[in-house]
Amino acid sequence: MKEKYRLRNWSEYNQGLKQRGSLTFWISEDTLSHWLVTEKSGKKGASNYFSSQAILTFLMVKSL
Template sequence: MRGTKKPTLNVDMSKSKSKSKSNYRISNWSEYDASLKQRGSLTFWLTLEVIEQWVNQEKTGRRGASNTYSDVATLINGLPK
């Protein structure tokens, strides 16, 4: 096996049927930035009871140990997106 060559794969990309992605020119950057911020925005309301239960009060007692998540935080983070 020491003197054998590895096989090479030659691909001719000129026969490929892939389409190139369309490019759009942005002319109003402030509007574009605002739309990106709005697209990534998510607003939801929590009751005071949920906020109080969010933080896990149980400590591990070890320095540098990872925090554990409360049942409420795990439930909300596991909701379908």
């Protein structure tokens, strides 16, 4: 017969469920310093807000 496991620390169990699937990563200072585009493109329409480096960084994270 299978033994029953009694959960006694519900707050720790719930915290573990909240953090499941959580991912923490660090981005270098060099990447962050070039994160946003500050100059205008000179073309019609809105200029890019994020740099190509920022977009490539998150595409790499997405592929992982």
